[in-house]
Amino acid sequence: MAKPFTISCPTPATSSEFVALAHGGGGRLMHQLLEQYVIPAFRNDLLEARHDGAVLDLGNTRLAFTTDSYVVHPLFFPGGDIGTLAVNGTVNDLAMCGARPLALSAAFIVEEGLPFSTLQRVIDSMSRAAREAGVQIVTGDTKVVDRGKGDGLFVNTAGVGVVEHGLVIAPGRVRAGDSILLSGDVGRHGVAIMAVRQGLEFETTIETDCAPLAAPVLAVLEAGIEIHCLRDLTRGGLATGLIEIAESSRLHIDIVEQEIVVEENVRGACEILGLDPLYLANEGRFIAFVPENGAVRALEIMRQHAVSCAAQRIGSVSETPASLVTLESRIGTRRILDMHSGEQLPRIC
């Protein structure tokens, strides 16, 4: 593999004084925003772990705590809506802490003039998604902003869950030799949103993969497999998730393109639209870093759950070149995966 292994960061097309859409995209610009403004101000160990949620020690209980706001546009799309996203997204962030999700909050920022029927539909989706994920929505808030000062509806959920094992699951626990397991095909959520936004039609409707991920994660943990790290593949997709973990752990991640499933219609849509499925957001996919000797058993367990029935071992971790992700292509060449500055599709979740 040729040197130099520097990470190229495309120059952002944005002024340095104002927030741009790309700062919310999960890529390099969002990282800069977090590193420059958020993390230094709130400085504490939990935030610095740069994980999907925080794990708090409450005497005898280890509590996972996380939040996300949802600003997806449009509110409704094939296979889901902002409500299913808001529930599953936060349930999944808890699952990525290795926690059993318990309860969510739901906070609505409604733009004046939103039809009540829209609000009702979203709330019904949230209720259904919460039931399916086995969590309760126990507290909430509603604010209304003037017409033209919002975009119909934004939803925030926060979640709490309990960590019932002794492991610390975080990027810093990844070790050379770990296997990387991917829970299923990638790219569907991103393409589903893009298609409805652009009014594109394909032979078959591409639906979001939005789904709760706690069940397979907890099953792997209950089997005693020592998971080192978990990450759901939302903004920035598989590639960005891997790059974040390679950078945090200062290890080298090598993945094999052939093992990464992209459905035929998703691949076709990506070719037409000029999108890279490895960078597209998913809302029901995760990667797990496990010791090599637990990989086969973990895969077996994941495949027993519908949401991760197509799980694959997609690569492994080694010492060097540190902080890099490489992809072995179908024709056997290797290339470095760079973090994009923003997101291919803004407001994807």
Place this chain on the structure above:
Amino acid sequence: MAKPFTISCPTPATSSEFVALAHGGGGRLMHQLLEQYVIPAFRNDLLEARHDGAVLDLGNTRLAFTTDSYVVHPLFFPGGDIGTLAVNGTVNDLAMCGARPLALSAAFIVEEGLPFSTLQRVIDSMSRAAREAGVQIVTGDTKVVDRGKGDGLFVNTAGVGVVEHGLVIAPGRVRAGDSILLSGDVGRHGVAIMAVRQGLEFETTIETDCAPLAAPVLAVLEAGIEIHCLRDLTRGGLATGLIEIAESSRLHIDIVEQEIVVEENVRGACEILGLDPLYLANEGRFIAFVPENGAVRALEIMRQHAVSCAAQRIGSVSETPASLVTLESRIGTRRILDMHSGEQLPRIC
């Protein structure tokens, strides 16, 4: 007192099909929205307690969990900003569950084009407020929406805290004979926002009362006083807080106007602006319902804390007329306090 004791609800100036600004105001319309859409869909005991937060039983730990979004306009005002509100508001909701606040999440919805300097100022405020309240901001999220689809900055915080006593503090625990304690003067936050929004100037600047309330609440609990109910007096103010509790507990609340402190400049501003200070939002005031025999001691303890140094006993609870709040005026007459349909000032928090 003359009959009938029906509650008059002013006819809302809104279509029944679309959400209006007043639905976010904390008054009758917001209650209708919650009762009609939110609570039936998410039905569970914790939500039905209609409290500021939920208390979850996690084996050996009782966990309080709450959330609020902040959409205050403008972002900065005398004595505070959206950041101080976002921290203290959620800290206070935890305190109103009788919990010791532990950790917050912080989720930002940024409108494209917001100056980074604005974001920095808000984040610094949050950091300072968190330090003062003794909580950590441990997890978060950032989303960016297109120009014209937001209003600069919305902030959501969720919070977790531990309940270290065996009491259940909720509207349903209020009893006839309880004393009602108010922690200080009312109306300052509402007038501070209104003044800056309208460009009004008074002889002295009226500052928000925004402050963390956990310390006096925990001190009263630690003294062994059996608090029955707590409520911070945000949207809808003192009057709406009392009416909610009277309706939930189906008891009669009688308060004495003379005992309710309204600062001279706040009273003057209210007269000019046609506002009722009893309905104005506060961000650092609460009411406590305590058994008569604990009232004097509770007041003493509250007065030892700067944030509640002007605490007063403002009234008491009796059996009938059920579900009503009455106010004994300065000239000795009694009138019923009705819940407004919306809020005198939209986007106050």
